Amino acid sequence: MYDKNIEKVLITKEEIEKRTSELAAEISRDYKGKKLIMICVLTGAMVFFADLIRKIEIPLEVDTIVASSYGAGMTTSGSVRISKDIKYDISGKSVILVEDIIDTGVTLKTLTQMLATRAPESLKVCSLLDKPSRRRVDFEGDYVGFKIPDEFVVGYGLDYAEQYRNLPEVCTLNPEGI
Numbered sequence: 001m002y003d004k005n006i007e008k009v010l011i012t013k014e015e016i017e018k019r020t021s022e023l024a025a026e027i028s029r030d031y032k033g034k035k036l037i038m039i040c041v042l043t044g045a046m047v048f049f050a051d052l053i054r055k056i057e058i059p060l061e062v063d064t065i066v067a068s069s070y071g072a073g074m075t076t077s078g079s080v081r082i083s084k085d086i087k088y089d090i091s092g093k094s095v096i097l098v099e100d101i102i103d104t105g106v107t108l109k110t111l112t113q114m115l116a117t118r119a120p121e122s123l124k125v126c127s128l129l130d131k132p133s134r135r136r137v138d139f140e141g142d143y144v145g146f147k148i149p150d151e152f153v154v155g156y157g158l159d160y161a162e163q164y165r166n167l168p169e170v171c172t173l174n175p176e177g178i
């Protein structure tokens with residue numbers, strides 16, 4: 001194991017690769033002929049985003065956004081600030097926001113409400129992971145890789161205190177380690 005705080009592998013490299021290929025195939029089909037722009041929500045989504053876009057077989061633009069939620073410790077406060085906005089005008093474009101995880105839903109609810117005011121042709125969300133049991137606001141992803149139970153997960157872009165993002169699989173962290 002990588003270190004003593006890693007409890008178990010929840011989703012293997014092979015499972016991630018297979019599911020990412022399926023999502024990319026769906027997106028390639030659904031957005032054929034559209035002006036597609038994919039937005040990576042940094043930092044957590046960067047690994048998934050890089051793998052996903054390379055499997056999409058239609059033209060697309062990429063952009064990035066950084067959102068920080070304010071709150072104490074490991075819970076979100078419900079208040080989200082955009083610390084780096086996207087670079088491009090999305091009006092008339094088909095937008096897919098790409099995330100690593102939908103947890104309380106507060107981040108994506110805020111981002112989609114904000115981006116919807118800029119007149120995109122459409123606005124959808126693709127997330128590798130979804131923890132529906134943690135939802136605090138009403139929010140559903142359009143393309144979801146895996147629904148997972150309420151366990152603290154790291155790896156494949158997800159961190160604990162900025163560590164573990166480089167793990168190639170999604171793992172659970174031993175609660176005693178955190």
Ligand code: PRP
Pocket residue numbers: 041042043044045067068069076099100101102103104105106107108158159
């Ligand atoms: C994580 C994750 C999502 C958000 C999901 O980001 O990447 O953006 O939390 O949580 P929510 O559904 O409860 O809003 P985090 O703020 O940890 O930053 P990071 O992407 O830099 O890891």
